[in-house]
Amino acid sequence: MLGPPGAGKGTQANLLSKKAGVPHISTGDIFRDAMKNGTPMGRRAAEFIQRGELVPDEVVIGIVEERLKEEDCRGGFILDGFPRTVAQAESLDKFLESKGISLDAVVEVVVSRDEVVRRLSNRRTCEHCQAVYHLIHNPPKEDGICDRCKGKLMQRQDDTIEVILNRLKVYERQTAPLAGYYEKKGRLLKIGGEKKIEEVVAEIAGKLGIHSPSPLPTGERDG
Ligand code: ADP
Ligand code: AMP
Numbered sequence: 301m302l303g304p305p306g307a308g309k310g311t312q313a314n315l316l317s318k319k320a321g322v323p324h325i326s327t328g329d330i331f332r333d334a335m336k337n338g339t340p341m342g343r344r345a346a347e348f349i350q351r352g353e354l355v356p357d358e359v360v361i362g363i364v365e366e367r368l369k370e371e372d373c374r375g376g377f378i379l380d381g382f383p384r385t386v387a388q389a390e391s392l393d394k395f396l397e398s399k400g401i402s403l404d405a406v407v408e409v410v411v412s413r414d415e416v417v418r419r420l421s422n423r424r425t426c427e428h429c430q431a432v433y434h435l436i437h438n439p440p441k442e443d444g445i446c447d448r449c450k451g452k453l454m455q456r457q458d459d460t461i462e463v464i465l466n467r468l469k470v471y472e473r474q475t476a477p478l479a480g481y482y483e484k485k486g487r488l489l490k491i492g493g494e495k496k497i498e499e500v501v502a503e504i505a506g507k508l509g510i511h512s513p514s515p516l517p518t519g520e521r522d523g
Pocket of ligand 2: 305327328329331348349352353354355356360380381382383384385388458467
């Protein structure tokens with residue numbers, strides 16, 4: 301999933317992962333977990349994340365490769381927030397090639413700058429399970445409480461206006477060129493991300509041929 305911060309990559313990746321039955325791998329979530337647990341990697345990543353800068357390539361690439369080697373990725377996976385630089389994309393290509401696989405598609409979620417600023421200011425995240433809400437468009441059932449795990453909803457430290465503006469600059473400079481990189485490879489699928497969440501997911505799933513497995517009625521299973 302490619303697109304500026306706040307485009308809805310995580311929201312879409314989470315829904316598509318359930319539909320397709322493959323893991324959703326978010327490098328941002330991996331870093332936030334590590335920060336919460338106070339690991340050395342989390343402390344290193346925090347220095348960059350708090351300023352809205354990218355975590356150095358060598359740190360991110362190693363983490364993603366280790367994650368992709370896990371058993372649950374054998375049937376496919378959805379990457380959210382990775383790659384974010386051309387160097388990361390090139391390393392990913394090499395890694396996938398060594399495993400004899402390739403990306404089916406790179407979905408670019410296209411949303412205007414004004415809308416991403418509005419979305420990020422209204423985003424709330426569960427401090428326990430990292431589920432994502434929007435105060436207006438995707439609110440929790442109970443104020444401040446996660447529907448999924450009853451954890452407390454927080455505003456991310458990097459969702460302040462100054463850090464948001466820096467993340468957008470960093471996106472334009474370092475990540476936006478990836479659209480051209482994947483377009484040349486014939487892998488880019490551009491999706492308008494300003495429609496309702498369910499409409500966006502239906503469009504991506506339709507274009508990628510992802511259909512929720514629907515259980516067969518009794519009696520039809522053996523035939
Ligand atoms: P990203 O992973 O690209 O940073 P998120 O998935 O966290 O973006 O979404 C950013 C914010 O926008 C969240 O508050 C989310 O609930 C909200 N959001 C996501 N998709 C939509 C949409 N199609 N319409 C309105 N709000 C959305
Ligand atoms: P996200 O949750 O995708 O918005 O990511 C939050 C922050 O984590 C980013 O602003 C970066 O500082 C860092 N991060 C996440 N993924 C990457 C990546 N692929 N490369 C570098 N930094 C990353």
